[in-house]
Amino acid sequence: MIQYSFQGLPFLLKYADMIDSPDVEMREEQLKIPKKSSFRTKIFPGQEHSPVIYLQHGMSNRGIDDPRILTLAKHLRNSGATVYLPELKEVKGLEISDDTVPNIRALFREIVKIEGKAISFLSASFSAGMGMVALSGKEEQKNLKSALLVGTYSDFADTLPFILSNYDIDPYAVHVLLYNYISKLQPKLSKLEEFYFEAALDNGLKRTGEEEKSSKLIQKLGKKEKEFVYSVQSDPRFRMALVEPILSVLPPNFILRNSPKNFLSDWKAPIALLHGFDDPVISPDESELLFGSLGNGKEEWKVLLKSRLITHGDHLPFYTQLGEIPKLAGLWGFFLKKSGL
Secondary structure: OHHHHHHHHHHHHHHOOOOOOOOOOOEEEEEEOOOOOEEEEEEEOOOOOOOEEEEEOOOOOOHHHOHHHHHHHHHHHHOOOEEEEEOOHHHHOOOOOOOHHHHHHHHHHHHHHHHOOOEEEEEEHHHHHHHHHHOOOHHHHHOEEEEEEEOOOOOHHHHHHHHHHOOOOOOHHHHHHHHHHHHHHOOOOOOHHHHHHHHHHHHHOOOOHHHOOHHHHHHHOOHHHHHHHHHHHHOHHHHHOOHHHHHHHOOOOHHHHHOHHHOOOOOOOOEEEEEEOOOOOOOHHHHHHHHHHOOOOOHHHEEEEEEOOEEOOEEOOHHHHHHHHHHHHHHHHHHHHHOOO
């Protein structure tokens, strides 16, 4: 992987503001998918015949307006790519949904059709895992030049208890889980769905003080609702006891249909797996398991890096971990090279 460092280093230097990455042309369209609704999409057009990257946002209520993903799109464009950044309403709405895999697959096929050639895919967290499922079929593999998945998962059933076990470090993912499933777990505690949605937004949007909504909503909760909230906040055993009830209320075969580990047999495209060394939301063991299970017969076409520079959904200042930079540059260089850049 280190042989790709020279190609990846300029990309990282753009992130560090050490070399210029100027603003780029961007247009917004509604991508119309047959038999589906339209998808709001930002397109960053490159030069004629430039490689194409489908960039899928993660669970952020800002969707494709999140400054972090817009910065990434700009740096990819300034590295020579045409970038498509579509918005998934269910993902923006923090919904863990069976719709995401078919939506990503349909968008991938449409972008391939528009561009008339194979393209690459880049995403993070749950969107990355569902993207891997979506692009695992033979038709998609034929049209996938390369993939970079950041902080993704292998088995949804294993990820769930890990999320709940790290509430004290990062409560965001727990709040998202409870927003999705609390109405099925505790149908009589009707105000908790709104509470956990706003609590997740407080975390994700970094709302504090007067802007924080969950602290106001908790005052309006009933006694049993407050007891549930306080138990989640203070009792690790209570949180872990939620694992089986949540698994039991998932849609039928949800784990089977949405866990990448079940869709690896036809995977042939070059793939880079990047994971934060101490990611509190999805264990780096998940990426390691995926890496070990990928057997396309070409070991040089898969790379894995667990980096101390990466957090879940962001990165630390590069000066804090200088020794990590060559390895991270190598992984990005691998992805850019395999994408045709």
